[in-house]
Amino acid sequence: MNTSFTNTARLLGAGLRALLVLTLVTGVVYPLVVTGVAQGLFPGKANGSEIKADGKVVGSSLIGQQGYSLDYFQPRPAHGLGENSVNTQYKLILSGATNLAADNPELVKQVQDAKAQVVKDNSVPGYTVKASEIPPDAVTSSGSGLDPDISPQYAALQVHRVAERNGLSVAEVRGLVDAYTEGRTLGFMGEPRVNVLELNIALKELVAKG
Amino acid sequence: MGPVLAGVLQLLALIGALALVHVPAGTYLARVYSSAKHLRVEKWIYRGIGADPDAGMTWPAYLRGVLAFSAVGVLFLYLLMRLQGILPGSLGFASVGPAQSFNTAVSFVTNTNWQSYYGEQTMGHVVQTAGLAVQNFLSAAVGMAVAVALVRGFAQSRTGELGNFWADMVRGVTRVLLPGAFVAALVLVACGVIQNFSGIHEVGQFMGGSQQWNGGAVASQEAIKELGTNGGGYFNANSAHPFENPTPFTNLFEIFLILVIPFSLPRAFGIMVGSVRQGYAILATMVTIWLGFVALMMCTEFAHHGPALQAAGGAMEGKEVRFGVGSSSIFAVSTTLTSTGAVDSFHSSFTGLGGGITMLSMMLGEIAPGGVGSGLYGMLVLAVIAVFIAGLMVGRTPEYLGKKIGAREMKLAACYILVTPALVLGCTAASMALPTPPHSLLNPGAHGFSEVLYAFTSAANNNGSAFAGLNANTDWYNTMTGLAMLLGRFLPMVFVLALAGSLAGQRPVPVTAGTLRTEKPLFTGLLVGAVLIITGLTYFPALALGPLAEGLAS
Numbered sequence: 069m070n071t072s073f074t075n076t077a078r079l080l081g082a083g084l085r086a087l088l089v090l091t092l093v094t095g096v097v098y099p100l101v102v103t104g105v106a107q108g109l110f111p112g113k114a115n116g117s118e119i120k121a122d123g124k125v126v127g128s129s130l131i132g133q134q135g136y137s138l139d140y141f142q143p144r145p146a147h148g149l150g151e152n153s154v155n156t157q158y159k160l161i162l163s164g165a166t167n168l169a170a171d172n173p174e175l176v177k178q179v180q181d182a183k184a185q186v187v188k189d190n191s192v193p194g195y196t197v198k199a200s201e202i203p204p205d206a207v208t209s210s211g212s213g214l215d216p217d218i219s220p221q222y223a224a225l226q227v228h229r230v231a232e233r234n235g236l237s238v239a240e241v242r243g244l245v246d247a248y249t250e251g252r253t254l255g256f257m258g259e260p261r262v263n264v265l266e267l268n269i270a271l272k273e274l275v276a277k278g
Numbered sequence: 279m280g281p282v283l284a285g286v287l288q289l290l291a292l293i294g295a296l297a298l299v300h301v302p303a304g305t306y307l308a309r310v311y312s313s314a315k316h317l318r319v320e321k322w323i324y325r326g327i328g329a330d331p332d333a334g335m336t337w338p339a340y341l342r343g344v345l346a347f348s349a350v351g352v353l354f355l356y357l358l359m360r361l362q363g364i365l366p367g368s369l370g371f372a373s374v375g376p377a378q379s380f381n382t383a384v385s386f387v388t389n390t391n392w393q394s395y396y397g398e399q400t401m402g403h404v405v406q407t408a409g410l411a412v413q414n415f416l417s418a419a420v421g422m423a424v425a426v427a428l429v430r431g432f433a434q435s436r437t438g439e440l441g442n443f444w445a446d447m448v449r450g451v452t453r454v455l456l457p458g459a460f461v462a463a464l465v466l467v468a469c470g471v472i473q474n475f476s477g478i479h480e481v482g483q484f485m486g487g488s489q490q491w492n493g494g495a496v497a498s499q500e501a502i503k504e505l506g507t508n509g510g511g512y513f514n515a516n517s518a519h520p521f522e523n524p525t526p527f528t529n530l531f532e533i534f535l536i537l538v539i540p541f542s543l544p545r546a547f548g549i550m551v552g553s554v555r556q557g558y559a560i561l562a563t564m565v566t567i568w569l570g571f572v573a574l575m576m577c578t579e580f581a582h583h584g585p586a587l588q589a590a591g592g593a594m595e596g597k598e599v600r601f602g603v604g605s606s607s608i609f610a611v612s613t614t615l616t617s618t619g620a621v622d623s624f625h626s627s628f629t630g631l632g633g634g635i636t637m638l639s640m641m642l643g644e645i646a647p648g649g650v651g652s653g654l655y656g657m658l659v660l661a662v663i664a665v666f667i668a669g670l671m672v673g674r675t676p677e678y679l680g681k682k683i684g685a686r687e688m689k690l691a692a693c694y695i696l697v698t699p700a701l702v703l704g705c706t707a708a709s710m711a712l713p714t715p716p717h718s719l720l721n722p723g724a725h726g727f728s729e730v731l732y733a734f735t736s737a738a739n740n741n742g743s744a745f746a747g748l749n750a751n752t753d754w755y756n757t758m759t760g761l762a763m764l765l766g767r768f769l770p771m772v773f774v775l776a777l778a779g780s781l782a783g784q785r786p787v788p789v790t791a792g793t794l795r796t797e798k799p800l801f802t803g804l805l806v807g808a809v810l811i812i813t814g815l816t817y818f819p820a821l822a823l824g825p826l827a828e829g830l831a832s
Contacts, residue, residue: 080350084350086444087350094416094456102463114472114474116493121484137485140484148596152398161490167596169747170585170595176586183589211598215598256287258525259526
């Protein structure tokens with residue numbers, strides 16, 4: 069009995085020493101070396117791909133924002149975003165999806181409401197949006213709630229409204245969207261997309277020049 | 279080019295990359311676990327542990343090593359979270375509560391990475407990098423060690439020894455996971471994944487006001503999270519978060535990282551048992567199931583049945599624009615057919631049948647290709663069962679790789695197969711029958727049942743993904759998923775190592791004309807059939823109540 073107790077204690081001791089040594093290797097040295105190399109080679113990316121307008125940081129090109137006025141291009145809905153419920157000394161954005169099922173009446177309503185809103189917001193004199201033209205990304209929440217992109221189809225739907233509200237020609241705004249449309253990587257990876265923040269910064273500059 | 283074609287091309291690119299890499303990677307893995315030499319850094323580590331890396335272990339000794347190391351890991355991680363409030367470098371975050379700390383510690387040590395917490399508001403730098411990320415390495419290394427022990431059971435004869443646990447585990451870290459993760463982390467940073475130790479970061483917004491972000495060592499954690507088939511996200515949105523997975527390329531790269539070790543291990547197994555073709559028969563089984571499931575997932579997601587998805591005109595709920603439906607489908611199947619559980623899109627909002635495919639993927643036992651190590655040993659146990667079934671059909675004593683599959687071996691294999699379904703179905707039934715646990719459901723109807731079934735399938739199979747609408751941060755779910763993870767990880771390991779010990783002690787039987795040729799396509803077909811039938815019979819009633827009911831209604 070005594071020896072089996074000693075053996076167990078010895079084994080747990082070996083396990084603890086192994087854990088501590090490997091924590092040092094994989095939990096201290098490894099992340100610090102990666103951080104050192106990353107900060108040396110790619111400081112902008114390692115720190116969140118911040119983006120500036122008028123000399124001020126206005127966010128990250130990777131993180132979608134909510135609350136654009138109708139003068140600007142609108143992002144995707146983000147019903148899954150939350151605010152932190154613990155450690156409330158901060159006001160953190162909690163990334164996330166709605167997790168609503170495809171047959172949940174609440175999700176059906178979210179989609180239908182979003183569709184009606186897109187039609188209403190983007191129909192301007194001389195241009196009426198048809199519900200059937202609205203791409204799915206315009207009326208659904210993304211996985212992170214922070215999707216920085218919209219599809220080129222959704223951007224195209226918004227061109228007439230943005231042009232009218234900013235006193236620009238439709239052709240000018242369409243040209244801007246084209247310039248900020250990114251195709252599939254190497255022609256086949258992912259889907260074509262438009263970064264909303266970058267597009268809106270460029271739009272603001274165009275209006276200021278105009 | 280349409281999205282369907284683009285999805286297929288991405289799948290082909292992934293297959294091409296894996297086909298190229300698994301050959302040198304498999305050969306390398308075999309050498310790592312066969313070599314008699316120790317690197318200098320490994321010698322230092324062994325001295326620190328106080329273990330002799332050349333001492334052979336019988337299966338009980340090997341198992342004791344696994345259990346002692348894992349027990350210490352759970353305790354250490356638990357204390358780290360309980361003490362977070364007084365640890366420096368923790369952003370001033372409070373300590374984590376006891377139930378959630380237990381659940382999370384078990385979750386990361388068992389390679390599950392089920393998360394009942396929101397990463398960005400709960401875990402500071404120290405817990406993330408020196409606690410959670412460390413177990414991403416170690417739980418993966420333990421999984422590979424157990425797989426290698428089973429392979430040695432087949433390869434060795436009349437010794438009863440399975441190698442040295444400490445040497446196998448340490449080599450997995452120093453020679454495989456650490457170098458791989460280092461390179462992968464740098465690739466990810468180059469594409470935009472963040473890597474810093476700054477505090478909570480406040481930046482202005484375009485329309486005024488500001489937003490607050492977490493900094494963090496995300497790239498270094500993301501790399502091992504995928505490579506070690508762990509899956510615990512730095513952020514709540516996991517690999518859907520742009521700071522974890524910023525581009526279409528990183529998405530494919532992360533799927534590649536998830537699959538590369540599990541798809542390379544069969545070749546290493548073949549080399550170690552002296553017949554590469556035996557390894558390829560196992561690999562072919564894995565590839566067949568994986569490809570079939572990816573194809574089914576793409577079909578159902580592109581068809582986007584379900585009232586909300588029909589109204590939207592596409593299955594984009596819970597998916598990111600940069601990945602689209604095709605790439606998200608490949609990720610979803612790859613993460614649930616391995617023990618990863620990382621997500622780049624949210625399975626709860628998939629079509630009913632799509633959600634069912636993610637569940638079925640886990641229910642197969644995560645063997646196609648499965649988690650690092652656990653996939654290979656799971657598939658080899660099923661191969662033993664397939665051989666036994668074939669033996670019954672022709673009336674011969676079954677044997678696999680020159681070892682007789684007798685009563686003892688079959689009992690161990692059968693116990694292995696029964697553990698997880700018992701946990702999944704028992705815990706799901708209890709959760710539905712008791713008065714309080716159903717309060718955690720988000721969605722009504724069949725999908726609500728699916729949330730619970732998914733949770734326990736994910737926990738007991740050590741996957742970690744979720745139908746995340748379920749509020750799992752209650753004492754009931756923290757405790758029960760914690761127990762399911764523990765038993766679902768370590769009981770099967772007991773049976774695998776006992777099986778390995780029993781095989782290693784046997785004298786090999788010579789191959790005769792009557793021996794079942796387990797390196798032939800016929801055996802691959804038999805194995806695929808055994809996998810699907812065993813799982814199908816076990817889980818069909820539960821699946822019919824959840825995802826099938828939802829999928830067929832829409």
